[in-house]
Amino acid sequence: xxxxxxxxxxxxxxxxxxxxxxxxxxxxxxxxxxxxxxxxxxxxxxxxxxxxxxxxxxxxxxxxxxxxxxxxxxxxxxxxxxxxxxxxxxxxxxxxxxxxxxxxxxxxxxxxxxxxxxxxxxxxxxxxxxxxxxxxxxxxxxxxxxxxxxxxxxxxxxxxxxxxxxxxxxxxxxxxxxxxxxxxxxxxxxxxxxxxxxxxxxxxxxxxxxxxxxxxxxxxxxxxxxxxxxxxxxxxxxxxxxxxxxxxxxxxx
Numbered sequence: 001x002x003x004x005x006x007x008x009x010x011x012x013x014x015x016x017x018x019x020x021x022x023x024x025x026x027x028x029x030x031x032x033x034x035x036x037x038x039x040x041x042x043x044x045x046x047x048x049x050x051x052x053x054x055x056x057x058x059x060x061x062x063x064x065x066x067x068x069x070x071x072x073x074x075x076x077x078x079x080x081x082x083x084x085x086x087x088x089x090x091x092x093x094x095x096x097x098x099x100x101x102x103x104x105x106x107x108x109x110x111x112x113x114x115x116x117x118x119x120x121x122x123x124x125x126x127x128x129x130x131x132x133x134x135x136x137x138x139x140x141x142x143x144x145x146x147x148x149x150x151x152x153x154x155x156x157x158x159x160x161x162x163x164x165x166x167x168x169x170x171x172x173x174x175x176x177x178x179x180x181x182x183x184x185x186x187x188x189x190x191x192x193x194x195x196x197x198x199x200x201x202x203x204x205x206x207x208x209x210x211x212x213x214x215x216x217x218x219x220x221x222x223x224x225x226x227x228x229x230x231x232x233x234x235x236x237x238x239x240x241x242x243x244x245x246x247x248x249x250x251x252x253x
Contacts, residue, residue, distance in 0.1 A: 197222025
């Protein structure tokens with residue numbers, strides 16, 4: 001007999017679960033901060049030697065020649081309001097500072113010239129000659145022999161009116177620092193001569209190095225010559241830190 005075929009069960013397909021897609025989070029963009037612009041400071045204008053030369057004057061008298069420099073009374077009062085460099089001299093200048101000049105007609109009254117007392121000592125005729133060759137009569141308004149300093153003003157009304165402050169350099173004052181570089185401007189000849197050096201010594205109340213009765217001394221190795229007397233010793237900012245007074249034992253003081 002032929003065996004009947006047996007039915008083979010076809011396995012039902014098993015359903016394979018399709019995995020659900022996982023949501024991937026899109027990262028939010030991070031804000032990058034834009035750096036703020038930093039303000040760049042405008043550099044201060046550098047004062048050149050040629051600028052400063054416009055504040056240097058030649059002092060001529062019937063006896064001698066020397067150097068002086070132009071300054072403004074207000075600058076000194078502001079810089080050293082509580083500790084004036086030359087208090088006795090300055091009180092004298094405040095007392096005599098308006099001699100024979102009408103201040104309402106002469107707005108340049110506060111502009112003065114500082115020089116050495118020995119440059120103008122005993123003189124009846126004083127000429128102040130600027131770097132352009134302009135000549136003005138000078139008048140002594142303060143004088144102190146111990147410090148060898150004198151303050152002049154432009155005299156008189158007519159000549160004062162011709163003086164233009166904007167055409168000249170007005171010096172300010174500063175305190176000296178030992179070792180700093182210095183520039184000396186003066187009239188040992190007919191034009192301004194420049195020499196350079198450094199502050200090699202500062203002396204106060206040192207009896208070994210006093211000049212006359214002045215013991216507040218700045219010593220420099222910059223060359224000085226006859227005619228430099230009364231000229232300024234300047235720092236690199238063109239501020240006056242000292243005044244040429246004497247030359248001692250081959251050392252410039």
